[in-house]
Amino acid sequence: MRPFRISVPASSANIGPGFDSMGLAVNLYLTLEVTQSEKWEFNSPSLTSNDNVEEHFIYQIAKKIAERHHSTLPTCKITETSDIPLARGLGSSASAILAGIELANQACELHLSAEDKLQYGTEIEGHPDNIAPALFGGLIISTLTDNEINWLQAPALDVDLVIYIPDVELKTEAARQVLPDSYSRDHAATASGISNLVVAALLSSDYKLAGKMMEQDMFHESYRSELIPNYDLIRKEAKSHGAYGTVISGAGPTMISFAPKGGGQTVAEPLQALLPNYRVGVLEIDMQGLTVE
Numbered sequence: 001m002r003p004f005r006i007s008v009p010a011s012s013a014n015i016g017p018g019f020d021s022m023g024l025a026v027n028l029y030l031t032l033e034v035t036q037s038e039k040w041e042f043n044s045p046s047l048t049s050n051d052n053v054e055e056h057f058i059y060q061i062a063k064k065i066a067e068r069h070h071s072t073l074p075t076c077k078i079t080e081t082s083d084i085p086l087a088r089g090l091g092s093s094a095s096a097i098l099a100g101i102e103l104a105n106q107a108c109e110l111h112l113s114a115e116d117k118l119q120y121g122t123e124i125e126g127h128p129d130n131i132a133p134a135l136f137g138g139l140i141i142s143t144l145t146d147n148e149i150n151w152l153q154a155p156a157l158d159v160d161l162v163i164y165i166p167d168v169e170l171k172t173e174a175a176r177q178v179l180p181d182s183y184s185r186d187h188a189a190t191a192s193g194i195s196n197l198v199v200a201a202l203l204s205s206d207y208k209l210a211g212k213m214m215e216q217d218m219f220h221e222s223y224r225s226e227l228i229p230n231y232d233l234i235r236k237e238a239k240s241h242g243a244y245g246t247v248i249s250g251a252g253p254t255m256i257s258f259a260p261k262g263g264g265q266t267v268a269e270p271l272q273a274l275l276p277n278y279r280v281g282v283l284e285i286d287m288q289g290l291t292v293e
């Protein structure tokens with residue numbers, strides 16, 4: 001086996017009303033450096049020296065995918081590095097799942113297609129909104145119907161992204177528990193109208209309208225806002241410094257603003273001063289998705 005390096009970007013799902021169906025790849029990365037070795041070695045920020053490799057989430061995914069293809073992982077030495085914070089709404093689980101799928105793909109020479117990886121990743125994650133952009137890059141609108149995933153990569157967006165990462169975690173599972181099980185027809189019709197308009201506005205480069213409608217989501221934001229520290233403050237202050245719109249990133253607690261191209265720092269600097277315990281920064285959209293070298 002030749003040594004290889006897997007790189008997977010982080011992602012921000014939902015973009016307001018695109019609940020479970022819209023997401024954007026961003027330039028924070030999980031990487032795995034892999035070489036064949038006499039025995040298993042997994043150097044990872046999430047494993048201590050006493051932990052067994054078999055407990056590692058990425059190893060478990062890779063093993064499952066290899067077994068699904070009647071194959072066995074060769075013993076490897078893996079070094080993981082990541083600047084994607086865990087359980088903060090930046091798709092860490094989707095990036096780790098894809099890294100595991102690609103690890104099995106490369107190490108066992110499974111020759112998986114991109115659609116196979118999307119299908120497997122979505123089965124594990126439950127929805128394609130982080131998996132699809134982390135795999136393909138850019139802004140992806142995707143939907144899972146009858147076990148079939150249809151998706152579209154939008155043309156590049158001309159915006160800066162500003163993210164506000166608090167120093168607390170929020171597990172997706174907990175943030176899904178506060179959501180209603182169902183919505184009335186009226187509610188769903190208005191909510192999907194808002195979502196349709198966000199997509200149409202983004203595709204038309206009408207970022208002002210997109211930002212306005214992003215902030216009117218009716219699928220998840222209002223139910224989750226109490227779980228998100230400084231929710232109202234961040235939205236208000238970001239807008240006053242020029243952001244088009246600010247929403248919860250994925251299931252939170254990170255929030256993300258769309259800002260005019262070149263105007264990200266104008267939003268980020270005063271917000272960082274206001275929120276000293278946060279990591280506030282300007283990110284770019286990653287257009288490549290998962291890569292292997």
Ligand SMILES: Nc1ncnc2c1ncn2[C@@H]1O[C@H](COP(=O)(O)OP(=O)(O)OP(=O)(O)O)[C@@H](O)[C@H]1O
Pocket residue numbers: 011013030046056057058082085086087088089090091092093094096130170171172173249250251252
């Ligand atoms: N690199 C990794 N190594 C091991 N486990 C990981 C890794 N990345 C994510 N995980 C697991 O996934 C969990 C976080 O997943 P969760 O879905 O709650 O949040 P997220 O994916 O970061 O955010 P969101 O889905 O809202 O964008 C972590 O607590 C950890 O169990």
Ligand SMILES: N[C@@H](CCO)C(=O)O
Pocket residue numbers: 013014019020021127129130172175176220250251
């Ligand atoms: N669409 C998902 C993203 C996080 O996995 C949610 O909001 O729960």
